[in-house]
Amino acid sequence: MVKPFDQWDGVHSVISGYTGGHVPNPTYEQVKSQTTGHIEAVQITFDPAVITYERLLELFWGQIDPTDAEGQFQDRGHSYTTAIFVHSEEQRRKAEASKAALAACGGFDKPIVTPIVDAKPFYPAEDYHQDYYRKEPEHYKEDRSKSGRDEFIAKHWEP
Template sequence: MNSKRTMEKATFAGGCFWCLEEAFYKLKGVIKVVPGYAGGDAENPIYEEVCTGKTGHVEAVQVTYDPEKVSYKELLITFWCSIDPTDTGGQFTDRGNQYKTVIFYHNEEQKRLAEKSKKILENSNLFSEPIATEIKPFKNFYPAEDYHHRFFKKDPFRYHHYKVNSGRAKYCEIVWEKKNGRKLLEENL
């Protein structure tokens, strides 16, 4: 009997990677969450390069998870409930292409579920604007500098200040909790 489980990866971009990292770390079955840069053309980019918007990368997180404990559907729901999927220019106070929202799929099942989840939101009455989140094949991922890892734990005051003052916390509370966006996804995905 092989006792070694196969872990899977999922990659999401949703604006500032600090907020996505915290959201995924809360899930039972998530083994590791690494903030970094995904989808661009430059190899081994650094934060200052990505911030220019010229590398083609977006701030992202790569999630390693145990599919026997947490499903990809649960990861998708967590992702959607952490972002404003209608923002075409970034996320909240973070502006620029490097802050766009993207689901990077690693296999056909992830692609199918990502597209289904997006379609659910497009067909709902939750948003007055179109869903701007892109769904793309996974291309690459480069871990961010160490000081970005677990920032929500390293500097909780600064992190909380950012999350609240950027408007992310309030938006997510209103759309995903009060307007039942989370429930919509849970019941239909």
């Protein structure tokens, strides 16, 4: 989820990491074991005068299957589920409005299940996870092509 965000003016940083669980400073191995309660997430620092929170929400929705409560594409399990972690009531209102608009659009045959929850402590992932699409472009392309994500996006998000 780094690449869709860090290419935009106004986005200062996109950090891969883990949030929402009960183990302090988890490792990737712990998170992928599905025992820590964490979700793999990105922490985005942005300038709202350049790119709005609403635009970030649009970018987020356009990269996921918001109807899948069991993971995303080939990645299965709680740690691969989606969520929007809000830091304020204003963000909550905007996220809830965007979710309601998505549900009303009629583009999905199942309910939108991505939760909107209060932000919890965020733990940056190990260095080798940061900017993975740049560090390992061939592996990134191969994983993405096998995942089914691009086909889903083309079907549900592209005109």
